[in-house]
Amino acid sequence: MAVLTVSGLSKKFVERVLFENISFHLEKGDKVGLIGANGVGKTTLFKIITGREEPSGGGVSKEKNVTVGYMEQHSCSTPDRTVYNELLSIFEAQIKDEKRLEEIAFLIENKIGDTDELVAEQFRVRERFEREGGMTYVSRTKAALSGLGFTNDEFFMPTEKLSGGQRSKLSLAKLLLSGSDLLLLDEPTNHLDISAVNWLEGFIKEYRGTVLVVSHDRYFLDSVTNKTLEIEHGRSQMYTGSYTEFMEKKRRQQEALERQYENRIKEISRIEGIVEQQKRWGRAHNFVTAASKQKQADRLKEELVLPNKELETVHFKFTPKCESGNDVLICENLSKSFGNKRLFDNVNIHIRKNERVFILGENGCGKTTLFKIIQRMYEQDLGSVTLGANVETGYFDQVQSNLDLGKSALNEIWDEFPYMTETEVRTALGRFLFKGDEVFRPLSEMSGGERARIALLKLMLKGANFLLLDEPTNHLDTSFREQLEQTLLDYTGTMLIISHDRYFINKLADRILVLEKDGMREYLGNYDYYIEKTNETFDKSIFKAVNQKTDNSKKVNDYNLKKERQSNLRKAKSRLKRCEENVSLAEERTEELQALLQSEDVAADYEKLVEFTNELEELNGRLESLYEEWEEVSSKIERLENEE
Numbered sequence: 067m068a069v070l071t072v073s074g075l076s077k078k079f080v081e082r083v084l085f086e087n088i089s090f091h092l093e094k095g096d097k098v099g100l101i102g103a104n105g106v107g108k109t110t111l112f113k114i115i116t117g118r119e120e121p122s123g124g125g126v127s128k129e130k131n132v133t134v135g136y137m138e139q140h141s142c143s144t145p146d147r148t149v150y151n152e153l154l155s156i157f158e159a160q161i162k163d164e165k166r167l168e169e170i171a172f173l174i175e176n177k178i179g180d181t182d183e184l185v186a187e188q189f190r191v192r193e194r195f196e197r198e199g200g201m202t203y204v205s206r207t208k209a210a211l212s213g214l215g216f217t218n219d220e221f222f223m224p225t226e227k228l229s230g231g232q233r234s235k236l237s238l239a240k241l242l243l244s245g246s247d248l249l250l251l252d253e254p255t256n257h258l259d260i261s262a263v264n265w266l267e268g269f270i271k272e273y274r275g276t277v278l279v280v281s282h283d284r285y286f287l288d289s290v291t292n293k294t295l296e297i298e299h300g301r302s303q304m305y306t307g308s309y310t311e312f313m314e315k316k317r318r319q320q321e322a323l324e325r326q327y328e329n330r331i332k333e334i335s336r337i338e339g340i341v342e343q344q345k346r347w348g349r350a351h352n353f354v355t356a357a358s359k360q361k362q363a364d365r366l367k368e369e370l371v372l373p374n375k376e377l378e379t380v381h382f383k384f385t386p387k388c389e390s391g392n393d394v395l396i397c398e399n400l401s402k403s404f405g406n407k408r409l410f411d412n413v414n415i416h417i418r419k420n421e422r423v424f425i426l427g428e429n430g431c432g433k434t435t436l437f438k439i440i441q442r443m444y445e446q447d448l449g450s451v452t453l454g455a456n457v458e459t460g461y462f463d464q465v466q467s468n469l470d471l472g473k474s475a476l477n478e479i480w481d482e483f484p485y486m487t488e489t490e491v492r493t494a495l496g497r498f499l500f501k502g503d504e505v506f507r508p509l510s511e512m513s514g515g516e517r518a519r520i521a522l523l524k525l526m527l528k529g530a531n532f533l534l535l536d537e538p539t540n541h542l543d544t545s546f547r548e549q550l551e552q553t554l555l556d557y558t559g560t561m562l563i564i565s566h567d568r569y570f571i572n573k574l575a576d577r578i579l580v581l582e583k584d585g586m587r588e589y590l591g592n593y594d595y596y597i598e599k600t601n602e603t604f605d606k607s608i609f610k611a612v613n614q615k616t617d618n619s620k621k622v623n624d625y626n627l628k629k630e631r632q633s634n635l636r637k638a639k640s641r642l643k644r645c646e647e648n649v650s651l652a653e654e655r656t657e658e659l660q661a662l663l664q665s666e667d668v669a670a671d672y673e674k675l676v677e678f679t680n681e682l683e684e685l686n687g688r689l690e691s692l693y694e695e696w697e698e699v700s701s702k703i704e705r706l707e708n709e710e
Contacts (some may be wrong), residue, residue, distance in 0.1 A: 069094050069132055069276045072116070074124035076403055077110055085112060088124070090295055092248070095605075097270060099287040099309055102297035104515050104543040108280045111297075112136060112250045115278075128248070135246030137254070138238055141230075141336070142148075145226035148234060150207065151215060152225050156240050157203040163195040199245075210239040210385045214258070215266035215429070221653045231257030231429065235346055235362070242269060251279040255286050259429045260566055282544050284309045285568035285593075306698040315694070322690060326683055330366055333676065337363040354427075362676060382497055382522070382549075386559040387529035391455035392419050394532050394560045395440065400449035402435055412585040422554070422561045422574050426596075427581035434464070435562045436581065437534050440562075460530030464537035464564075466517050468524075471510040475520055477499050478509060483527050498523045514541035522550070531559040539567045568593045635706040642699045647690045656685050 068091035076086035084107040092098060100108055113119040115126055116136045128134070132626070144152065154161070170188045173179050200208070211221060212234045218443045228236065234257045239247065252345070255263045263286060270277055270290045278295075281287055287309035294312035295307045305312040319400070337359050344356035393416070400413040409432030417423055426435050438444040440451055441461050461468075472476060480491050495505050498519045509517055525533070533554075539547045550574050553560065565571055571593040578596045581588040588598045659682045667674075 068092055069096075069129050070138075070278075071127045072115070072124070073124065073281050074571060075111070075114065076123040077107060077114070077119075077122050078122040079527070083300055083708060085302070086123070088297070090302055090304050092276050094276055095274065098279070098293045098295050098304075099126050099291040099312075100278055100295045100297070101278045101282075101287070101312075101544060102316055103545060104513065106300075108297065112252055112278075112280070114159045115250060120637060128200055133245070134248045134250065135241050136250045137241050137252060138636055139441045139710045143225065143562040148222045149211065149232075150221040150226060152201075152236060153207050153211060153239055153243065156243055157207070158707045159197075160195060160198055160203050163198075163200060165709045166191055167195065195267045210243055213262070213269070213310050214239055215262040215265075215664055230546065235262065235451055238266075246275065248276045248278070249273070251277060251281070253281055254279065255566075257429075257567070260426060260568065260648060261428065263568075264433070280423055282539070282542065282547065283567065284544065284547075287574065288569075292705075293702060306671070306694065306701060317689070324688075326687070329679075329683065330369075333679065334363050335364050337366070337676070362673075366680075377677040382526050382553055384526055384533070384553060384557045384559065385529060386458070386531035386557075388456055388458065388459045388531060388533045390419055390560065393417075393454040394419055394421075394457055395562065396450075396452045397440070398450050398452075400436070400439065400451070401447045402432060402439065402444070408583065410581060410583055410585070411448075413581070414586060415563055415579065417560060419454075419560055420558070422563070424565060424571050424575045424577070425579050425581055426565075426571075429563070431581050431583070434536055437562075437564065441532060441554045457532050458528075458530045459532045459534060460525045460528050462521055462525055462533070462538050469509055469517060469521060470521065472508065474506045474508055475512075476505040477519060479523060479527070482524055483649070484692045493525060494527065496623075507642055515543060515546070516560070518542055521544070533557070533559060533561045533563075533564045535561065535565075536563055536564065538571050539565065584640060589662060635703065638699055638706060641697065644702060645692060647698050650683055650690065654688050656682065656689070659685070 072091070072330075073089050075088040077084040078086070088111065100111070102108055108267055110119060113122050116134055144155075147155070167188065170184050170191070174184050174188070176182060186281075195201075208221075216235070220232075225233070225236065238254055254266060257268065257430055263283070267286060267289045270279075279287075279291070289308075291308050292306070292513070294307060294309055296303050296305070296312070296316070305315050307315065341356045341359045341363065344352040344359065356476040390651075394417060395417040397415040401411045404407045413436065425433050425436070434446060438452075439446050441459065442451075453563065459655075470481075471483070475493060475495055476488075479495065480488070481484065483491070486494075492505055495501075500516075500519070509520065512520075518538075522538070538550065542550065545569070554574055561574075563574070573592075575592040576590075578589040578591070578593070580589070591599075601699060659678050662678050
């Protein structure tokens with residue numbers, strides 16, 4: 067039985083249908099990326115799985131004794147607890163057993179009570195303590211906190227003093243250590259810097275359970291997932307493979323559906339042409355033929371499947387109003403502190419025309435402060451900032467502080483660009499998917515993604531030749547991120563970008579600058595080049611220490627796990643053999659049909675031509691499904707064999 071089975075799930079509201087007939091299953095060890103545009107119901111699906119919300123139809127079933135962990139279940143419950151003690155609180159049972167073992171040892175040593183009963187209880191408690199991870203819970207707690215970026219000093223900070231990002235990281239740590247069999251992760255990389263995301267990737271790769279993760283971080287999805295579940299047009303479809311593999315398969319599938327649709331339309335048109343011709347001839351047998359052919363055309367129309375339309379996307383372009391000089395930005399020996407906190411010293415930057423430069427660094431290292439110094443919003447302590455000739459800057463603020471939340475979308479744009487007509491403003495908003503009465507909505511009622519679109523529209527209309535973008539992909543769904551990437555690739559100006567989106571960095575970066583306390587380190591390439599040069603690797607034993615309760619419990623389960631893997635491997639190999647046999651039969655029949663369609667007898671017989679053409683199309687669709695099944699089963703066999 068699958069760890070989780072979702073069957074025919076639907077969720078409807080009075081005003082709209084969110085999704086319907088969602089069906090999929092997750093097997094033990096699956097790492098599945100759940101993707102879809104903002105608003106398709108991904109978080110609602112999570113709430114239904116956890117029982118927090120009721121579906122309108124369908125159901126969810128879980129394997130017996132499977133425990134589900136969801137990040138919202140693990141919020142910080144006691145404000146005056148330290149970070150370390152808050153995370154330790156999930157090991158309450160182990161802490162209680164540990165104290166009881168100390169009490170029993172004291173009683174036995176001092177000969178208080180029935181020694182035989184105490185020894186028997188000691189054995190039972192110790193066995194449970196070791197089985198439930200009592201020997202390692204302290205080291206696992208420290209490893210999780212360190213991996214997610216907490217310093218030793220922050221271990222003992224009260225949780226009430228944590229920032230929003232730190233609270234999210236602590237909640238994530240509690241979830242990861244909860245011992246759940248199925249983890250539901252909703253945007254887990256939000257608020258994490260790159261080193262913490264790398265740590266999380268390592269954890270998930272070593273995690274023995276099942277993971278369903280919602281994320282717009284495509285690099286993260288490529289790194290950790292083996293399947294992709296997409297919700298689109300209210301329905302779901304599961305693909306074998308990571309995000310990039312999914313995109314390629316979806317593209318091929320869409321092209322095949324469009325070709326099939328076009329071929330059917332042509333065939334219907336051809337048959338209806340015969341019908342018209344037979345009617346014009348006007349004899350009795352012609353009308354009989356016409357009626358027969360019309361029925362054939364009607365059947366094809368009934369079977370016609372219109373390919374899904376592409377989701378509506380934003381189309382925009384950044385066009386500089388003027389060209390800058392060759393030297394765009396020169397920063398020399400910049401330093402900045404706030405009170406006793408030193409952010410950075412000796413920062414030197416030289417940006418030239420048409421470069422695409424990214425700034426990386428740990429959270430809190432001063433990247434946004436550096437941008438504000440360049441924008442003259444903050445004053446540096448030491449050093450100088452020089453903008454080149456004819457440089458016009460455009461600044462994207464990740465917190466969108468330059469938006470007036472009391473204004474409507476229409477007024478926010480119009481007040482900034484009063485020379486535009488109302489029609490021009492509404493046309494511009496329409497290109498960013500704000501249509502009809504949506505242009506009158508206050509920004510205060512909009513989502514983070516919608517506000518980001520407004521900020522990007524203002525940036526586009528400004529026509530700057532030097533863009534300073536601070537986390538521009540935050541809050542954007544995947545399709546908008548891809549459109550933004552293409553727009554920036556086509557941009558003829560210069561860019562300096564702060565981002566944690568490694569897929570985005572990989573696609574755009576000419577050069578990477580890493581901000582540290584004592585200056586900048588430079589890497590001439592994209593993110594993959596940066597990783598190669600820094601050789602940023604992690605000790606897998608840390609992930610294993612966090613994931614595994616104890617070596618003893620592992621040994622207890624090893625035999626059963628091995629037997630289960632062997633059984634699954636035999637079943638998978640049998641399934642692969644059947645799949646290969648079906649592929650062989652389908653390919654043989656395909657060759658026969660192709661030969662028949664080339665023969666003169668069939669070419670002259672309309673009915674046979676249509677019959678064989680239809681069968682060939684059905685076989686092609688069948689082969690596509692069989693090839694996907696073969697890939698899925700082959701991957702499963704490879705994974706099971708590697709686990710042996």
